Amino acid sequence: MIRSITRQKTEEEIDRLLNGYSRIFIIGCGTCVTMTRTGGEPEVTAMQRRLRDKGKLITGQAVLPVACDNLTSEALKEYGDQINQADLLLIMTCAFGVQTVAGYANKMVVPALDTLFMGKQTSEGLFNEICSQCGSCIIGETGGICPVTSCHKGLVNGPCGGTNDGKCEIDSNKDCAWTLIYNRLEKLNRLDFIRVLKRPRNYQVEPTPGKWNL
Amino acid sequence: MKAKTPSKLEKILASGNMAVTSECGPPRGSDPEGIIRKAEMIKNHVDAINITDNQTSMTRLCSLAACIRLKLMGLEPVLQMVTRDRNRIAIQSDILGAASFDIHNMLCLSGDHQNFGDCAQGQNVHDIDSMQLIQTVRYMRDEGKFLGGDAIQRPPQMFVGAAANPFADPYEIRVPRLAKKVAAGAEFIQTQCIYNLDKFEDWLSKARDRGLTEQVYILAGLTPMKSAGMARYMKNRVPGMDVPEAIVKRLADTPKEKQAEEGIKICIESIQRLKEAKGLAGFHIMAIEWEEMVPEIVEQGGLYPRPNVD
Numbered sequence: 116m117i118r119s120i121t122r123q124k125t126e127e128e129i130d131r132l133l134n135g136y137s138r139i140f141i142i143g144c145g146t147c148v149t150m151t152r153t154g155g156e157p158e159v160t161a162m163q164r165r166l167r168d169k170g171k172l173i174t175g176q177a178v179l180p181v182a183c184d185n186l187t188s189e190a191l192k193e194y195g196d197q198i199n200q201a202d203l204l205l206i207m208t209c210a211f212g213v214q215t216v217a218g219y220a221n222k223m224v225v226p227a228l229d230t231l232f233m234g235k236q237t238s239e240g241l242f243n244e245i246c247s248q249c250g251s252c253i254i255g256e257t258g259g260i261c262p263v264t265s266c267h268k269g270l271v272n273g274p275c276g277g278t279n280d281g282k283c284e285i286d287s288n289k290d291c292a293w294t295l296i297y298n299r300l301e302k303l304n305r306l307d308f309i310r311v312l313k314r315p316r317n318y319q320v321e322p323t324p325g326k327w328n329l
Numbered sequence: 330m331k332a333k334t335p336s337k338l339e340k341i342l343a344s345g346n347m348a349v350t351s352e353c354g355p356p357r358g359s360d361p362e363g364i365i366r367k368a369e370m371i372k373n374h375v376d377a378i379n380i381t382d383n384q385t386s387m388t389r390l391c392s393l394a395a396c397i398r399l400k401l402m403g404l405e406p407v408l409q410m411v412t413r414d415r416n417r418i419a420i421q422s423d424i425l426g427a428a429s430f431d432i433h434n435m436l437c438l439s440g441d442h443q444n445f446g447d448c449a450q451g452q453n454v455h456d457i458d459s460m461q462l463i464q465t466v467r468y469m470r471d472e473g474k475f476l477g478g479d480a481i482q483r484p485p486q487m488f489v490g491a492a493a494n495p496f497a498d499p500y501e502i503r504v505p506r507l508a509k510k511v512a513a514g515a516e517f518i519q520t521q522c523i524y525n526l527d528k529f530e531d532w533l534s535k536a537r538d539r540g541l542t543e544q545v546y547i548l549a550g551l552t553p554m555k556s557a558g559m560a561r562y563m564k565n566r567v568p569g570m571d572v573p574e575a576i577v578k579r580l581a582d583t584p585k586e587k588q589a590e591e592g593i594k595i596c597i598e599s600i601q602r603l604k605e606a607k608g609l610a611g612f613h614i615m616a617i618e619w620e621e622m623v624p625e626i627v628e629q630g631g632l633y634p635r636p637n638v639d
Contacts, residue, residue, distance in 0.1 A: 268439055268453065272460035273506050275439050276494030276521055279568035285444040297499050310505060312464070312513055315417060315457045315476070
């Protein structure tokens, strides 16, 4: 399943963002950030304790079921009083959740997390970015592996000269996308696809910021 | 192959002579003296001089300005251009800028990842890749048009080159990848530094079997080793580099003060052997911050004097 992959900001950065605010309400989310252990119940509680120890007044905390859903508007109403007493909302969700909450609550919001990528959970505790939603999918010719996302240079016409025993030259923890593609196409007897020259990509399929109206 | 551009490098290759190119890295500052000094050292021993484009992603004086310096000295520059730092507007614009100074050679590269350099947190561009850059320059030259379709007044007359690394894995992809660059429009190739001569000769013979050496001039890349330490570093730390243990051992077994000399000797021996390789069109000598050794390497390699084609 697709997950929004997040990492908690450093304590220093969070403290700097909270500087000057003493009354804080903390929001987590029951979906992606619970799975990535960055904004579920335990993390929200740990944050509450840490900030209380630092002298902040925590007016309350909530773990919304799906922070990016429009029902968040209703969920927030349940905590109306506690939110009203706060000067600021510290939000331990991905940036989708932060922006959704910010749209409903008339309060300053501070994200406690950085949103890294939209990822697939490939095994317990392991998340991989495999699609960057570029709008012009070419994986029909690359054995179902996306080089736009998985190659550090986003190369679409084959590997650079820096492959390193099947790994990427800049990160030996990451596979070389084109080695994966080569191996898969070879197995499928379709190496001819690598020979085809791909034209420059259309980056304006859906210009940023994307908007789709059914 | 017949020359299609006013490039001196192309004319030498088309005349059937072995070409010799070398390269200079621009300074990390605005003083042009370094480029001029390096070019003076090697100008009588090479046919063209590559100017690197922010190699290893370290910010330097730009390749285009340094190429113009060479041009003003009456020399033959090869403009290296990476796709890492420019989108397709900037790329076409820089090509026209180079052409306006009658720079007639270009080497199309994707470029080292920014992670290796002094702006590791910066964004790379790769709006087009090296393969598409080759196509872009050829299109601008041959069709006289911008990528957008409009006509170019006085199109660039570039002799178009690309890089090839015969050693990176998977090895099986390396000759097909060369074929793809040729299909995209590459007219000359400068290879990654060669230390494993057997493997290079194997790659070259496979390229020859596919008829590629009849379609593209392949220049063998050579970098003399300064020390056993450098050999070890390149063997163990530089991805895509193939340094046989015998080379490391030969340098390590040489007294420290003689290792540089031994490195030059290895380079010269490589030239002497590869000169006989069928299908090879010349040499690209990358003496990194060691340009003063290029004349000796070229002379001892039996590649001097350089032909005069004008």
